[in-house]
Amino acid sequence: MRRPSLQSLLPFLRWLPTTSRKTLGNDALVGLTGAILALPQSIAYALIAGLPPEYGLYAAIVPVIIASLWGSSWHLICGPTAAISIVLFTSVSPLAKPGSDDFVALILLLSFIAGLFQWLLGLMRFGALVNFVSHSVVLGFTLGAAVVIALGQLPNLLGIDIPSQKTALSTVVNISQHLGESDWRSIGLATFTLAVSLLCKQLWPRSPALLISLVAGSLAVAALPQLLGHVTLVSPFEGKLPPLVWLDFDLENVLQLLPAAIACGMLGLVTSLSIARSLATKSQQFLDANQEVRAQGLSNIIGPWFSGSLSAGSFTRSALNLQAGARSPLAGVFSAILVALFALFGAQLIEHIPLPCMAAGILLICWGLLDIAGVKALYRVSRSEFLVMLLTLTATLVMELQTAIYAGVLASLFFYLKRTSQPRVKFWQDGDEELLRVEGSIFFGACHYLQQIIQRSRGERVIIDAHHVNFIDYAGIEMLHQEARRLRGQKRSLILRRARPQVIEEIQKLQGAEQCPVIFED
Numbered sequence: 001m002r003r004p005s006l007q008s009l010l011p012f013l014r015w016l017p018t019t020s021r022k023t024l025g026n027d028a029l030v031g032l033t034g035a036i037l038a039l040p041q042s043i044a045y046a047l048i049a050g051l052p053p054e055y056g057l058y059a060a061i062v063p064v065i066i067a068s069l070w071g072s073s074w075h076l077i078c079g080p081t082a083a084i085s086i087v088l089f090t091s092v093s094p095l096a097k098p099g100s101d102d103f104v105a106l107i108l109l110l111s112f113i114a115g116l117f118q119w120l121l122g123l124m125r126f127g128a129l130v131n132f133v134s135h136s137v138v139l140g141f142t143l144g145a146a147v148v149i150a151l152g153q154l155p156n157l158l159g160i161d162i163p164s165q166k167t168a169l170s171t172v173v174n175i176s177q178h179l180g181e182s183d184w185r186s187i188g189l190a191t192f193t194l195a196v197s198l199l200c201k202q203l204w205p206r207s208p209a210l211l212i213s214l215v216a217g218s219l220a221v222a223a224l225p226q227l228l229g230h231v232t233l234v235s236p237f238e239g240k241l242p243p244l245v246w247l248d249f250d251l252e253n254v255l256q257l258l259p260a261a262i263a264c265g266m267l268g269l270v271t272s273l274s275i276a277r278s279l280a281t282k283s284q285q286f287l288d289a290n291q292e293v294r295a296q297g298l299s300n301i302i303g304p305w306f307s308g309s310l311s312a313g314s315f316t317r318s319a320l321n322l323q324a325g326a327r328s329p330l331a332g333v334f335s336a337i338l339v340a341l342f343a344l345f346g347a348q349l350i351e352h353i354p355l356p357c358m359a360a361g362i363l364l365i366c367w368g369l370l371d372i373a374g375v376k377a378l379y380r381v382s383r384s385e386f387l388v389m390l391l392t393l394t395a396t397l398v399m400e401l402q403t404a405i406y407a408g409v410l411a412s413l414f415f416y417l418k419r420t421s422q423p424r425v426k427f428w429q430d431g432d433e434e435l436l437r438v439e440g441s442i443f444f445g446a447c448h449y450l451q452q453i454i455q456r457s458r459g460e461r462v463i464i465d466a467h468h469v470n471f472i473d474y475a476g477i478e479m480l481h482q483e484a485r486r487l488r489g490q491k492r493s494l495i496l497r498r499a500r501p502q503v504i505e506e507i508q509k510l511q512g513a514e515q516c517p518v519i520f521e522d
Contacts, residue, residue, distance in 0.1 A: 011070055011071075011291060012069040015074075015329070023330075026325060027327055027330040028330075030321060030325060030326045030334070031330075031333070031335040034317050034321060035335045035339050037208055038060050038079060038335060039057070039211060040208075040210045041056075041080075041365065042080055043234070044210075044362045045059075045081065047234075047362070048082060048089060048152065049089045050089045050098030050099055051098075051107060051309065052099055052104070054350075055104065055107075056080055057339055057340075058307040058309075059079055059303065059308040060079040061241075061336045061337075061343070062308050063299040063308045063311035064078050064336040065336045067332070068330070068331075068332030069333065070291075070298050071295035071296070072295070073276040073285070074329055075285075075321045076318050076332075077313070077321050077332045077335065078313055079314050081268075081312050081314055082146070083142060083267065084264060085309075086152070087260070089152075092107055092257075105245075105247075107309050108245060109254070110260060110264065111300050111303065111304045111308070111309050111311075113258060113261035114310055115297050115303070116297065116300075118294075118297030121265075121269070121293055122293030122297055134388065134412040135378075135385075136385040136389040137389070137412050139371060139389050140388065140392030141392050141393075143389075143396075144392065144397050146366040146370055147168055148396065149362060149366050150362075151171045151175070153366075154359070155175065156232075156359035157190045158179070158186060159185070159232070160178050160181045162178050167399065168396070168398070169398055185227060185230075186232075186354075187356070189217055189221070189231060192217060193216065194360045196209075197209045197360070197361065213357070213361060214361060217353070218352045221233075228354075231354045232356075234353045234354075236351035238347065239343060239344055239348065242343070243306075244305060245304070263406060268296060268310060268311070268312035269296060271313050271315075272312050273289060273293070275315050276313065385412075387411075388408065388411045391408065391411045392407065392408030395407040420441065420446065422446065423441065423442075424438075425453055432459055433461045434459030435463045436453065436464050437464075437465040437467075438464055438469055439468040442471070442472040442479075443473045444474075450476075451479050454494070455483070459492075463497050463521075464495070466497065466499040467497075469503055470500065470503075471503075472506055472507065477507050480507060480518050481517055484518045485517050493519055494518055495518075495520070496519070497520075497522070498521075499520060
């Protein structure tokens with residue numbers, strides 16, 4: 001067995017020697033831009049996940065460094081994301097009170113289990129498994145998650161205190177029962193924050209609009225204490241680097257969290273690889289999917305020991321990384337270091353952020369998740385995939401999010417199997433010959449369909465043009481043998497024409513080449 005090379009264990013050694021003072025300075029500047037964007041987003045995602053705000057910063061430090069150094073993509077930036085955060089919240093909130101020490105411990109344990117699952121997939125080179133989570137499932141889940149997140153932030157925006165709910169429908173019902181308790185000043189402050197952010201995007205598209213709007217909202221509260229002094233602020237925390245924690249591997253907790261951890265792990269991989277592939281196409285960079293999967297897993301295995309919750313690719317930060325001209329993954333490392341410095345020295349600034357302002361910022365993030373153009377394109381291209389998207393979206397709104405992911409995957413697989421179980425067959429009749437051209441695999445799912453077609457054939461020579469058949473399994477072989485024997489009893493014959501050598505070899509294995517009832521022609 002060949003021993004792994006040092007570069008396979010430490011893949012950053014492949015590109016690190018090529019860095020220069022110029023590229024180092026450029027990546028540091030890009031990292032600063034990324035950190036400015038990451039600060040408000042990370043805090044917002046921590047609140048979505050039910051975590052104290054500092055844990056959003058922690059998730060944007062160690063996991064980001066590990067994923068940047070061990071990954072394959074030069075531009076992918078990881079960290080807490082909206083979709084992952086809402087799944088973490090809905091998975092763990094039934095087990096512990098959000099924000100409590102037990103809740104945090106369970107979130108970190110779930111992150112570790114998800115990371116271990118990801119790393120094992122990459123180690124066994126099973127990174128292609130994430131392809132079973134189709135784009136339509138991701139699109140439907142993302143749309144649903146945006147709605148769920150937005151509904152979850154409405155109480156903060158309205159200034160009312162109500163318990164969190166497991167599903168979007170129950171959240172709507174709960175909010176409607178407390179609308180009369182809404183605080184118009186909280187609503188006004190949130191509206192002001194939204195207006196500032198939208199104005200910044202209009203006048204200065206590349207500005208950190210979310211950060212500017214949060215500062216503006218905080219200054220408004222400070223300037224008008226008699227009017228806005230009662231508005232709830234983000235919980236204060238002590239400024240420090242990510243603390244080391246000891247994970248509690250209680251068997252009962254592990255078993256309870258395992259289904260959600262696998263769902264989160266798959267969702268994180270699909271998101272990260274989709275973003276990485278998109279960026280690699282634009283930058284003409286080679287992407288090693290299995291290395292990227294291992295890097296994602298490693299970041300989520302190590303991150304929880306440094307108080308980092310589950311990390312995945314961030315499209316906004318990754319796209320900014322590419323557009324700003326990052327030359328290497330060091331841009332992500334610099335971004336994480338700068339976030340760490342803010343966590344250490346700027347923590348007191350966070351406790352001045354009003355919750356309605358943060359809720360307004362999260363609503364803007366949710367709006368950015370709505371891919372209307374993608375929905376229209378999916379409708380034009382494939383109605384079955386569009387239906388999968390709708391089913392996933394509906395499941396996201398009426399079920400718990402990790403269950404919705406599984407429902408979407410099952411729906412996608414159902415339509416795929418339905419399509420492949422009925423391969424395209426074209427017919428020609430030429431005298432006593434009936435020609436059937438099969439375009440697809442002859443496997444257990446398609447056997448019944450193909451057998452019915454063969455049985456309806458009336459030619460003395462039933463010829464299957466198998467040039468486009470790449471795969472045949474035992475059930476397919478048994479079906480062909482059975483039909484060949486039946487036709488032979490009727491003084492007719494079953495012929496495979498232009499079959500590929502591997503298909504012929506598989507068919508002849510059942511009874512040997514001499515006794516095989518199927519006839520082969522070139």
